Amino acid sequence: MTDTVDGVTVLRHPCAAKGISYLTFYFNIADAEVEDVSRLALMAKLMGELPTARRSAAELNREIKTHIGSLEFSLKQFSEQGQTDRCKLYFTARCSVLDEEIDSAASLIAEVLTETRFDQTEVISQHI
Secondary structure, eight states: OEEEETTEEEEOOOOSOTTEEEEEEEEEOTTSOGGGHHHHHHHHHHTTTSOBSSSOHHHHHHHHHHHOSEEEEEEEEEOOTTOOSOOEEEEEEEEEEEGGGHHHHHHHHHHHHHHBOTTOHHHHHHHO
16 A cells, blocks of 8 residues: 655555554665765764753663554665666665554654754763
8 A cells, every 4th residue: 555645655564463553664775885884884883872952872772662563764775677787876774563553652752863963972982
């Protein structure tokens, strides 16, 4: 099933996980330079661990644990079937969430994606 929400294509796959939704957001970063991939992987690792413009890291962690079952940011690569010489790179945000917490989860994910404080060099050095 396909919907459009705020101009974005949303694919929905019904499943038998009564009351739990699994969300995956894909952001095409195929135009990233090869030398940036390791930085993007580090960025994915740090998301959800660093403070945002609105919350400390501890407050963010508490909100995530309150409203989201699991949350993960990562890089994923996909290629066309039979094509082995190139792929497309995506930055992904994945979570499992109770159906009634979808809006809270989407809001928290948006906050992490758009407001993470990457200027926290001391905290970042503890994670690498």
